[in-house]
Amino acid sequence: xxxxTLYGHLTSEQPPLVLGRKxxxxxxxxxxxxxxxxxxxxxxxxxxxxxxxVKPVQQERVLYVLLKSSWAALVDEHRQVLERxxxxxxxxxxxxxxxxxxxxxxxxRANHKHxxxxxxxxxxxxxxxxxxxxxxxxxxxxVFEHALGVNTARGWVKSMIDEKQAPAxxxxxxxxPERVRAVAPYVFKLHNPPSAPGQNYLRExxxxxxxxxxxxxAASQPKTxxxxxxxxxxxxxxxxxxGGENRELLDALDQAVREEAAKLPFFQGRLALVLDASESTxxxxxxxxxxxxxxxxxxxxxxxxxxxxxVFMVGGNGDPPRPEGMTDMATALLDALEWSxxxxxxxxxxxxxxxxxxxxxxxxxxxxMGQPTPVCFCHSKFTAxxxxxxxxxxxxxPETEFWHQADFKNVFLYLLxxxxxxxxxxxxAGQMQEHLRAYEQRIQT
Amino acid sequence: MMIAKNCQELMxxxxxxxxxxxxxxxxxxxxxxxxxxxxxYTPPLSGLKLSKVKGxxxxxxxxxxxxxxxxxxxxxxxxxxxxxxxxxxxxxFIGGKQEIMFRDAxxxxxxxxxxxxxxxxxxxxLPLQLREKALxxxxxxxYGKLWPAITELNQQFGLKTKGHLDYLLCGERPRLNQYxxxxxxxxxxTGALFLINGHVVGLELTPTPEYFKELWSxxxxxxxxxxxxxxxxKKGLDESKIEFEASAGLAxxxxxxxxxxxxxxxxxxxxxxxxxxQQFQQDDKQEQYVDLAMAxxxxxxxxxxxxxxxxxxxxASIFAKQAAYHAAARG
Numbered sequence: 028x029x030x031x032t033l034y035g036h037l038t039s040e041q042p043p044l045v046l047g048r049k050x051x052x053x054x055x056x057x058x059x060x061x062x063x064x065x066x067x068x069x070x071x072x073x074x075x076x077x078x079x080x081v082k083p084v085q086q087e088r089v090l091y092v093l094l095k096s097s098w099a100a101l102v103d104e105h106r107q108v109l110e111r112x113x114x115x116x117x118x119x120x121x122x123x124x125x126x127x128x129x130x131x132x133x134x135x136r137a138n139h140k141h142x143x144x145x146x147x148x149x150x151x152x153x154x155x156x157x158x159x160x161x162x163x164x165x166x167x168x169x170v171f172e173h174a175l176g177v178n179t180a181r182g183w184v185k186s187m188i189d190e191k192q193a194p195a196x197x198x199x200x201x202x203x204p205e206r207v208r209a210v211a212p213y214v215f216k217l218h219n220p221p222s223a224p225g226q227n228y229l230r231e232x233x234x235x236x237x238x239x240x241x242x243x244x245a246a247s248q249p250k251t252x253x254x255x256x257x258x259x260x261x262x263x264x265x266x267x268x269x270g271g272e273n274r275e276l277l278d279a280l281d282q283a284v285r286e287e288a289a290k291l292p293f294f295q296g297r298l299a300l301v302l303d304a305s306e307s308t309x310x311x312x313x314x315x316x317x318x319x320x321x322x323x324x325x326x327x328x329x330x331x332x333x334x335x336x337x338v339f340m341v342g343g344n345g346d347p348p349r350p351e352g353m354t355d356m357a358t359a360l361l362d363a364l365e366w367s368x369x370x371x372x373x374x375x376x377x378x379x380x381x382x383x384x385x386x387x388x389x390x391x392x393x394x395x396m397g398q399p400t401p402v403c404f405c406h407s408k409f410t411a412x413x414x415x416x417x418x419x420x421x422x423x424x425p426e427t428e429f430w431h432q433a434d435f436k437n438v439f440l441y442l443l444x445x446x447x448x449x450x451x452x453x454x455x456a457g458q459m460q461e462h463l464r465a466y467e468q469r470i471q472t
Numbered sequence: 473m474m475i476a477k478n479c480q481e482l483m484x485x486x487x488x489x490x491x492x493x494x495x496x497x498x499x500x501x502x503x504x505x506x507x508x509x510x511x512x513y514t515p516p517l518s519g520l521k522l523s524k525v526k527g528x529x530x531x532x533x534x535x536x537x538x539x540x541x542x543x544x545x546x547x548x549x550x551x552x553x554x555x556x557x558x559x560x561x562x563x564x565f566i567g568g569k570q571e572i573m574f575r576d577a578x579x580x581x582x583x584x585x586x587x588x589x590x591x592x593x594x595x596x597x598l599p600l601q602l603r604e605k606a607l608x609x610x611x612x613x614x615y616g617k618l619w620p621a622i623t624e625l626n627q628q629f630g631l632k633t634k635g636h637l638d639y640l641l642c643g644e645r646p647r648l649n650q651y652x653x654x655x656x657x658x659x660x661x662t663g664a665l666f667l668i669n670g671h672v673v674g675l676e677l678t679p680t681p682e683y684f685k686e687l688w689s690x691x692x693x694x695x696x697x698x699x700x701x702x703x704x705x706k707k708g709l710d711e712s713k714i715e716f717e718a719s720a721g722l723a724x725x726x727x728x729x730x731x732x733x734x735x736x737x738x739x740x741x742x743x744x745x746x747x748x749x750q751q752f753q754q755d756d757k758q759e760q761y762v763d764l765a766m767a768x769x770x771x772x773x774x775x776x777x778x779x780x781x782x783x784x785x786x787x788a789s790i791f792a793k794q795a796a797y798h799a800a801a802r803g
Contacts, residue, residue, distance in 0.1 A: 307653040353494065353656065361726050378653040383496040385729060392725045396718040417650045 028067045030452055031401055033075055034444030035425055036060055037085045044087050044124075046131050053091070053131040061092045069098070070105050071452075073112040074459035077466060078444060079243060079437035080427055083120065090116040091128045094142040095135060108463075110141065115466045117149045119239065122159065122228050125149060126166045133173040146174040151207050155228035157221045160210045162228070168214045184215045239469055243437055243462065248430075252410045254317050258432020259283040260324035261317065264347055268316040284324070287432060288331035291439050292458055295450040296369035298333040298442075301359045302326050303375035303407075304343025309350035314409055316350070321430065322374045322407040323347045328435055329372075339363045341375075354378060356420065357385035364393070364400055370446050371402045377418025387421040394423075401445035403427065405438055483677060483785055485748045491661065493740050496654035498803070499700035500670070501692070502740055504663035506677060509786055513679035514542045514568075516595070517686040522550050523571060529615030531558050531577040535566040541761055542566040543679070545687055546777050546789035547598035547606055547695070549580060551641065557581040559598055559618075559637075562610040562768075563777045563789065565761035576611050578618040582635030596641055597690045599698035600673060601625050604793045607768070607775060628702065641694055644701065651697040657688045663788075665747070666696045668703045670739045671800035672747040673792040675776075677785060695791075703801035750774055 036057070045054040055061075064072045075081070076089035093113055098106050117125050129146050132138075150170060153159055160167050172180045187208055212218030249256055254265040263280045308319040330336045339359045342352030356379055363371045379386055393402065406415055406428035415428065427441040428434075440458055443451050484506070491503030514520065514535060520542040523532045531550075535542040544566060549559025558577045566572050580598075598606055605621045619635025626632060631639040641648070662684050663677035676691060678684040716728035755768040765780045769790065776790030792800065 306656040306658075351659070353492065353658075357729055358726075361722055361729070365722055376653070378650075379496075383494075383654060385732070388732070389725060389729060392716060392718075392728070396721065396725065398722075414646075417647065417654075 028064050029447045030071075030455065031445045031447055033064055033072065034078060034081075034441070036064075037075055037078065037089075038080045038082060038425070038427075038441070038444075039085075040082055041084050041088075043084050044091065044127070044131070046127055046134065050134065052135050055088060055091070057088070058092075061088050062096070065092050065096050069096075069101060070108050071456060073109050074456060074463065075444075076112065076116060077459055077462045078455075079440040086116055087120055087124055087128060090120060090125070091131060094128070094132055094139070094145055095137040097139055098141050106141070108460075110145075111463055111467065113141070113145050114148065115463060115470065117145065118235065118470050119466070122153070122155075122232055123163070126159075126163060126170065129170045129173070130166060133169060138173065143174040146170050153228070155226045155231045156206055156210055157223065157225035158228045158231075160214050161220055161224055164214055171211070171214065181215060184211050184217060188212050188217055235470070238472075239466070241433070242465055242469055248411045252430075253313065254315075254320075257317065257321060257409075257430060258287075258324065260287060260327065260432055261320040264320035264323055265316050267347060268320060268349070280327075284327045284331065287324075287328045287435060291328065291332045291436055292443065292454050294333035294370070294439075294443060294446075294454070296333060296446065296448065297335045297337075297367070298329060299337055299339060299363035299366055299368035299371040300326050300329060301339045301341060301356060301363050301371065301373040301375075302343070302348070303341045303354055303356060303373070304348035304350050305341055305352050305354040305378075306350055307354060307378040308342075308376045308407070310409070317409055318376045318407050319343075319348070319350045321432075322376070324432060325374055325405065325407070325429065325435055325438065329439060332439065337363070337366055337368070339366075355385075357389045360386065360389055360402065364398065364402075368400060369448065370442060371400055372405050372442055373402070373424075374405045374407060376407050377404075377415060377420065379420035383420065387423070390421040390424050401425075403442055403445055405429065405442075483675070483788065485744065487741075490665070490744070491658055493667075493736065494655045495736070496651065497700060498669045498703040498801070499651070499655070499696060500667040500736075500740060501655045501696075502665040502667070502744070503658045503661045504665060504677065505660055506662040508660075508662065508681060509679040509781075511680075512540050513683055513786070514540045515680070515683040515686040516542070516545050516548065520544060520566065522595075525555070525558060525577075526573065528556060528579055529558075529575065529577050529613060531560060531574045532571055533560075533564075533566060533574065534571040535568055537568050539568045541568070541764065543683075543766075543779055543787045545597060545690075547603055548690075549596050549598060549637075551594055551596060551638070557638065558615075559596075559606070561606045561612075563766060563779070563787070565759060565764060565766065565779075567761065575613050576609075577615070578606065578609070579615040580618060580622060580635070580637035582616070582619050582622075595690055596693075597687075597695040599625065599637075599640070600695050600791055600797055601628075601699060601702065601794065603695070603791045604775060607777070610768075629705075640698060644698075645693075647701065648693040648697045651693050651700070652689055655692060657685055661685075664691075665744060666699075667740065667743055668696075668699060668797070668800040669803040670743055671792075671796075672743050673699060673797055673800050675747070675774075675788060675790040677788040679786045699797060699801070703803075706801050706803075747774075 041057060073093055076086050093109060132142055209221045213220050255262045260283045263276055263283060267276050302322060304319055310318050326338055339362050340348060341354055341356055341359045344351055356373055404424045404426040408428055408430040411430050427438050429438050443455055489505055493500050493502045514537050519537050521534050521536055523534045525531050544564045546563040547559060551557045557580050559580050560574050560577050564572060602621050606618060609617045622635040622637050623633050626639050660681050662681055665672055666674040716724050750771040752769040752771045759766040768777050773793055773796035774790050775793060778785055779787035
């Protein structure tokens with residue numbers, strides 16, 4: 028399966044995985060796709076779940092498929108990576124959904140050792156084990172039973188409360204045996220609830236996500252977004268647009284672009300950027316120049332991160348381009364593709380006024396003629412919450428979005444995910460390993 | 473007495489006066505580049521103020537500038553919180569430092585109390601669907617005269633059936649505001665032709681680019697934007713496909729794209745030609761201001777008001793009548 032297909036699917040919305048009360052298997056329309064992707068490249072598939080813009084519903088599917096599938100044919104090194112990804116996914120997915128996935132594994136009778144270990148590790152090491160046991164007792168019990176086997180689980184718990192017996196042998200993955208000892212008998216209705224309910228598991232999950240939020244994208248949006256708090260590059264560009272084109276600002280711009288480019292991976296290939304600097308990107312009032320500034324900021328950074336990059340301007344004049352003129356993205360895209368790039372991206376505010384609908388027609392035409400070059404749409408927004416409902420001139424096109432400089436890396440990784448050359452695949456795999464490490468570190472702290 | 477006027481006497485239809493069409497959904501705007509008639513004409517936002525409402529239906533407007541003349545845009549209206557929103561049924565001249573009381577203004581917000589004040593000057597232009605009715609009711613001193621038409625319009629949009637234009641203008645404002653980005657005013661533009669589904673539904677000419685720029689948002693979003701929104705509901709979005717030979721590659725696709733654009737240019741040119749053949753009857757009840765004259769004009773499908781400076785036209789707001797608009801909206 029190509030990298031483009033895999034990332035394209037993982038970044039697309041799908042209905043959530045559903046498990047009926049008496050269903051023998053979960054409802055998941057794209058199960059074949061996921062199983063095929065796992066069979067093709069288990070490690071690449073697992074790591075892709077931590078990639079940019081991957082939807083939470085897709086991460087749930089990946090976790091389910093990883094635990095349901097056999098790892099028997101994998102070498103130790105690959106198993107370790109998969110184990111780490113499972114551990115991270117089980118923490119970043121909502122705990123209720125994780126429990127649902129475990130239940131789904133029970134229904135399909137998936138009892139691989141790695142799945143049992145993952146379940147026990149999730150429960151035994153969960154920071155809110157007591158609260159989980161109190162609020163989701165029945166499900167937790169079912170998960171214990173499935174992971175250990177019904178009789179083993181019950182015997183294990185009985186041994187905990189039977190003073191005559193020697194202390195039960197405790198599974199090796201437990202960091203704090205005493206906490207499990209306090210909770211497990213209650214889960215099996217052999218003891219009173221734990222005296223200290225501990226932290227609310229829902230709140231803990233929200234707090235964890237807050238902690239992770241600034242990891243690969245802009246930290247949570249400030250209360251008031253202004254021209255000056257969307258990253259250094261765009262702030263400097265806005266100053267330049269407002270008439271401050273002096274040496275100090277130009278140097279600061281160059282410096283900020285260099286620093287940001289150093290954080291991004293390098294693309295061994297030709298990148299064509301269609302930059303929309305038409306009149307609509309000017310904006311007005313306090314947002315004047317913000318949109319075009321962020322688009323230009325992304326362009327300037329990406330120009331430094333590939334072997335060859337060519338910018339195809341739509342409207343605009345000068346450097347940095349002053350917004351003016353109409354938005355003829357269709358012709359600019361054709362110009363870009365005639366340059367034979369490995370990847371083409373359209374950086375725009377999403378408003379097309381030069382014969383609206385032309386871009387959608389061209390994109391449809393490109394698909395019909397089997398144009399191999401991936402073409403992506405990069406939405407430049409003012410805030411993270413901007414609605415894109417009426418700003419999709421070609422809704423069929425793969426798209427990503429950014430409002431802050433901190434989103435640039437994600438945008439670039441998303442773009443690279445569309446390219447299928449070996450060099451890019453290697454680079455992406457390296458990046459995803461870094462993502463995995465970063466997740467692990469952040470979760471541990 | 474009515475004076476017959478050929479449309480070509482009203483404006484210069486030379487192709488060089490028109491810019492490239494811009495299109496979004498069913499709405500097309502063709503920029504018009506007329507003469508810049510200088511600072512004599514004060515623009516509607518900075519040069520024209522609503523001073524007060526003295527009893528419902530009585531709106532006082534003023535031109536705060538010492539010199540020059542303000543041409544009140546046809547069907548201008550004001551929206552404020554905690555006040556009954558009003559709009560004017562006609563255009564007028566207001567000289568420097570002059571104040572004029574419009575006693576034939578109409579309320580566009582049924583059953584809401586409070587008077588508009590000078591504090592906010594956020595204005596709109598009546599939606600296209602209401603303009604014929606409003607212009608015909610000029611001179612009628614009854615502030616609730618537009619409520620039935622507004623109620624009907626709200627009904628057509630599936631909104632509450634009341635004479636509240638706010639339901640549409642404020643309730644749909646996020647959607648209407650998007651037109652501002654989808655269609656852009658061009659530098660030096662002094663007017664525009666608006667088309668719905670390839671049929672002309674409005675001609676707007678102003679004396680200067682500044683005047684047009686200040687009028688632009690209100691005109692586009694609230695007058696023609698509402699019309700385009702209804703046309704989209706009626707006809708749905710155009711799902712036509714570009715026709716080309718896949719084997720011809722990128723060059724073939726480009727040729728097909730250019731052919732499609734040429735086709736649209738031709739559609740626009742035909743529509744403009746058709747519009748230019750309209751025979752207008754000019755009302756003889758003209759309003760005068762020094763050498764300027766204002767008249768109401770009407771043809772079989774259009775009506776509006778125009779301002780002449782001698783034989784030159786300096787301002788025009790001509791729009792499709794109800795029947796012509798609905799025919800265009802149905803495509």
